[in-house]
Amino acid sequence: MSIGGLWIMLGAYGAGAAVSILGSRWGNATRVLGHVALLIGALAGLALAIQRLTGGALQTAIHVELPHLFPFANLVLTLDGLSAFFLLVVSIVTIAAAIYGPAYLKAHSGSSPAVEVLGINIFVASMALVLCAGDAMTFLLAWEGMTLASYVLVVSEGKKSNTRAGLIYMIMAHAGTALLMVVFLTLAVHAGSFDFAAMRTAAAALSGTERSVLFFLALVGLGAKAGIVPLHIWLPQAHPAAPSHASALMSGVMLKVAIYGILRLGLDLLAPATGPLPPSWGWIVLVLGAISAIIGVLYALQQHDLKRLLAFHSVENVGIILMGVGMAMLLTHRGGAADALAALGLAAALLHTLNHAAFKGLLFLCAGVVQTATHILNMEELGGLARRMPWTAWLFLIGAVAISALPPLNGFVSEWMTFQTLILASAYLRSGSGLVVIAVAAALALTGGLAAACFVKAFGVTFLGRPRSTHAAEAVEGAPSMLAGMVLLATVCVMIGIMPGYAMVLLDSPVMRLLGGVGPSQLITARGPLVLLASANPGTGTAVSMTAAAVLFGAVALVAWGIVVWPRALARRREPTWTCGMAPQSRFDYTATAFAKPLRFIFALLYQPKRTVRKKTGSTPYVLSQLHWQSDVVDLALVHFYNHVQAGVTRVANAIRQRSTGRIHDYIGFVLITLLVTLLVFGRG
Amino acid sequence: MSLELATHLIDIIGAFLLITMIIILEAGDLYRAIYTMAVQSIFIALAGAVLGAATHNTDLWVIAGLTLVVKVLVLPWLLLRVIHRMRIHHKIDPLIPVTTTLAIAAAIVMLAFYLSSSLVLLKQVITGNALPIGIALMLIGILVMMSRRTALMQMVGLFAAENGIFFTAMAISQGMPLIIEIGVTLDVILAALVMGVIILRVKSSIGSDIADLDELKG
Numbered sequence: 001m002s003i004g005g006l007w008i009m010l011g012a013y014g015a016g017a018a019v020s021i022l023g024s025r026w027g028n029a030t031r032v033l034g035h036v037a038l039l040i041g042a043l044a045g046l047a048l049a050i051q052r053l054t055g056g057a058l059q060t061a062i063h064v065e066l067p068h069l070f071p072f073a074n075l076v077l078t079l080d081g082l083s084a085f086f087l088l089v090v091s092i093v094t095i096a097a098a099i100y101g102p103a104y105l106k107a108h109s110g111s112s113p114a115v116e117v118l119g120i121n122i123f124v125a126s127m128a129l130v131l132c133a134g135d136a137m138t139f140l141l142a143w144e145g146m147t148l149a150s151y152v153l154v155v156s157e158g159k160k161s162n163t164r165a166g167l168i169y170m171i172m173a174h175a176g177t178a179l180l181m182v183v184f185l186t187l188a189v190h191a192g193s194f195d196f197a198a199m200r201t202a203a204a205a206l207s208g209t210e211r212s213v214l215f216f217l218a219l220v221g222l223g224a225k226a227g228i229v230p231l232h233i234w235l236p237q238a239h240p241a242a243p244s245h246a247s248a249l250m251s252g253v254m255l256k257v258a259i260y261g262i263l264r265l266g267l268d269l270l271a272p273a274t275g276p277l278p279p280s281w282g283w284i285v286l287v288l289g290a291i292s293a294i295i296g297v298l299y300a301l302q303q304h305d306l307k308r309l310l311a312f313h314s315v316e317n318v319g320i321i322l323m324g325v326g327m328a329m330l331l332t333h334r335g336g337a338a339d340a341l342a343a344l345g346l347a348a349a350l351l352h353t354l355n356h357a358a359f360k361g362l363l364f365l366c367a368g369v370v371q372t373a374t375h376i377l378n379m380e381e382l383g384g385l386a387r388r389m390p391w392t393a394w395l396f397l398i399g400a401v402a403i404s405a406l407p408p409l410n411g412f413v414s415e416w417m418t419f420q421t422l423i424l425a426s427a428y429l430r431s432g433s434g435l436v437v438i439a440v441a442a443a444l445a446l447t448g449g450l451a452a453a454c455f456v457k458a459f460g461v462t463f464l465g466r467p468r469s470t471h472a473a474e475a476v477e478g479a480p481s482m483l484a485g486m487v488l489l490a491t492v493c494v495m496i497g498i499m500p501g502y503a504m505v506l507l508d509s510p511v512m513r514l515l516g517g518v519g520p521s522q523l524i525t526a527r528g529p530l531v532l533l534a535s536a537n538p539g540t541g542t543a544v545s546m547t548a549a550a551v552l553f554g555a556v557a558l559v560a561w562g563i564v565v566w567p568r569a570l571a572r573r574r575e576p577t578w579t580c581g582m583a584p585q586s587r588f589d590y591t592a593t594a595f596a597k598p599l600r601f602i603f604a605l606l607y608q609p610k611r612t613v614r615k616k617t618g619s620t621p622y623v624l625s626q627l628h629w630q631s632d633v634v635d636l637a638l639v640h641f642y643n644h645v646q647a648g649v650t651r652v653a654n655a656i657r658q659r660s661t662g663r664i665h666d667y668i669g670f671v672l673i674t675l676l677v678t679l680l681v682f683g684r685g
Numbered sequence: 686m687s688l689e690l691a692t693h694l695i696d697i698i699g700a701f702l703l704i705t706m707i708i709i710l711e712a713g714d715l716y717r718a719i720y721t722m723a724v725q726s727i728f729i730a731l732a733g734a735v736l737g738a739a740t741h742n743t744d745l746w747v748i749a750g751l752t753l754v755v756k757v758l759v760l761p762w763l764l765l766r767v768i769h770r771m772r773i774h775h776k777i778d779p780l781i782p783v784t785t786t787l788a789i790a791a792a793i794v795m796l797a798f799y800l801s802s803s804l805v806l807l808k809q810v811i812t813g814n815a816l817p818i819g820i821a822l823m824l825i826g827i828l829v830m831m832s833r834r835t836a837l838m839q840m841v842g843l844f845a846a847e848n849g850i851f852f853t854a855m856a857i858s859q860g861m862p863l864i865i866e867i868g869v870t871l872d873v874i875l876a877a878l879v880m881g882v883i884i885l886r887v888k889s890s891i892g893s894d895i896a897d898l899d900e901l902k903g
Contacts (some may be wrong), residue, residue: 668839
């Protein structure tokens with residue numbers, strides 16, 4: 001089954017891509033068949049991953065040789081526990097996207113969905129191939145395929161702003177890939193082969209400095225894809241530009257493929273054969289994670305475009321995942337309680353990977369329904385959608401609660417585990433380093449709170465109140481198939497939330513593959529589906545019962561409802577809100593900008609807000625006839641780094657243009673002279 | 686076929702390749718250059734066939750056939766068609782005088798042979814002197830591109846340089862893997878098509894040659 005499953009998955013994605021040849025003439029057939037193939041491929045991937053993950057932690061990896069295409073490298077697929085877990089993440093979101101996609105594309109791309117169908121099938125297939133790659137060549141090829149296919153999805157709508165977003169994405173992604181190539185080629189030179197197995201052996205002989213240099217190069221290269229601050233600038237531009245189910249995949253899954261790369265290189269390929277990793281790796285990953293989490297959520301707070309806001313939250317969640325990864329890198333192979341804490345941290349990171357994929361996928365799909373219904377993504381022009389689109393509103397609420405890390409949903413479970421790791425680790429490390437870890441824990445807590453504030457804003461301004469535009473007032477609920485895809489992801493969020501015990505089993509195989517030692521299901525005692533207990537030494541530690549939390553939540557909600565409703569039932573009077581004698585309008589509602597204003601003040605140092613107010617008065621200065629108010633915040637990385645880089649590149653390019661002759665023969669002459677000089681210098685041996 | 690015979694034949698073919706290259710370089714007439722390039726490609730195909738027969742490598746036979754079809758028939762036909770469509774005069778006007786380019790070419794050939802003495806490690810016994818000849822062909826091909834004004838002549842130079850690369854690959858590793866060779870061949874056809882279209886378009890819309898494009902520089 002295993003190898004067959006792999007071929008079924010890849011074959012289905014390939015068939016889906018091939019269907020796009022039907023093109024615009026049979027637009028409906030292309031759309032439906034392309035997504036059916038995507039669904040089949042994802043189901044095969046899911047079956048494969050679950051079979052691999054539940055089949056015992058220490059079974060050998062599945063190994064498949066691909067056709068021999070290059071004289072210098074064998075192409076190999078290897079599916080071990082870590083690959084299987086990430087394949088699970090990819091497959092779950094892809095299933096939802098495949099169910100959701102046809103109706104969405106019908107509304108958006110009209111009669112020619114060929115580009116989108118081709119792009120999304122190749123995109124998902126490339127991600128699966130990156131995860132299953134057993135050698136550097138396959139990894140890099142699939143990695144490039146992933147970038148190119150997602151670029152096609154970003155620019156598929158053909159708007160000018162999307163083209164620019166795509167360009168920035170392309171530059172960042174290729175810069176990252178260049179660094180990755182340096183790392184892999186260096187390893188390949190040492191190993192004499194592109195195989196991961198040979199690289200692992202060769203890396204054992206590297207010196208400490210070489211090892212660290214390679215890791216940090218890889219971290220920057222992969223970080224550009226994962227959206228680690230300050231490499232995040234492409235993300236909030238590119239993710240919203242793609243079709244919504246593709247955004248869900250890019251934001252929910254593609255970033256995780258980069259996380260997979262960090263884990264694969266940091267904890268597997270580049271790790272020393274014995275003993276702990278260099279401490280600098282763990283600390284830097286940890287601190288980068290904390291910075292990404294806080295910066296991501298703070299910028300998200302100031303966004304008024306629903307999909308941009310969600311994209312910034314991906315930066316935040318990648319940060320949270322990296323906190324867990326950093327702890328695992330810091331503590332692994334240090335013996336005793338540290339090993340157990342490392343396993344706990346990695347388990348938290350992996351679980352958050354899965355959770356974030358589920359709730360971020362869900363939220364992007366909800367945003368897609370809003371976009372389909374209203375053709376607007378700017379929250380300021382929405383409002384009151386809950387009445388017209390109750391299903392979408394409830395599903396968005398589930399996603400919002402999950403991403404805000406509130407019990408009893410899945411976001412809470414993994415953030416709580418990360419939190420436990422940080423607190424237990426600070427007690428274990430003590431002194432100065434313990435304090436840093438506590439500061440990171442505080443950052444995590446702050447992130448959770450700010451995320452909750454952000455989603456109160458996003459949900460409240462979009463779905464509650466009155467509609468602020470005719471589009472919002474005339475919105476209709478999304479198609480049943482779209483809702484079905486969203487319900488699927490919401491179910492995953494709820495299930496992992498109230499029954500985390502079953503999810504722990506899935507984490508055993510990847511964690512034991514990377515760290516050895518004990519699996520998280522021994523560390524995190526999840527008594528049946530009921531209680532979650534995390535500890536470095538079995539028997540002690542803190543526990544939280546998710547079911548109890550759920551029941552408690554329900555009870556509190558019931559009591560609150562009772563308090564609100566019961567007395568009113570006695571003497572009920574319906575009156576409009578008193579508004580100083582004016583008729584209430586939708587303009588009276590809280591806007592997104594207004595809601596985020598206090599935080600704009602508090603974090604003014606970061607946002608550097610600019611405000612322009614233009615007043616026009618009538619006959620007397622006391623009567624305003626017109627008021628224009630505009631407020632902008634800046635992205636510090638953009639202003640202080642990228643803009644300078646861009647200006648520099650433009651200057652150099654201009655200088656070259658001024659000095660070049662434009663004659664084609666001169667350029668060919670340069671080529672000839674370069675070849676001759678190269679031959680003379682290097683050819684004499 | 687015995688290996689000694691193969692080596693001998695490849696050396697002879699190498700000599701012919703070099704001669705055809707010199708003829709391309711000194712040609713004053715586009716037709717002559719194109720026909721010579723076709724003849725040169727026949728020699729390349731022959732070399733591939735000889736090596737294939739000697740080493741029993743069937744891939745080389747396929748590559749030789751491919752060369753015969755693409756470089757001997759399709760590409761010259763394309764080039765002649767472009768000349769026909771453009772109704773241009775088929776005199777080549779050199780940017781650098783022919784005598785100077787011939788002197789440079791002689792220097793390049795000497796340099797290639799001089800360098801190849803230090804590249805002994807790379808070359809195979811069976812292909813004899815193919816390595817320096819391949820390098821020389823490639824460099825002279827680029828010299829043709831550089832020193833001749835008409836765009837068509839640059840295409841001829843490019844294909845001649847491509848022949849040189851093929852011969853070099855044969856000297857080093859008995860030819861490139863089939864898949865790469867097929868890819869390169871497709872590239873060459875595509876390049877020819879694109880360049881042909883551009884030449885025709887530029888000619889028909891602004892009435893001048895590619896060489897005058899430097900006037901566009903901003």
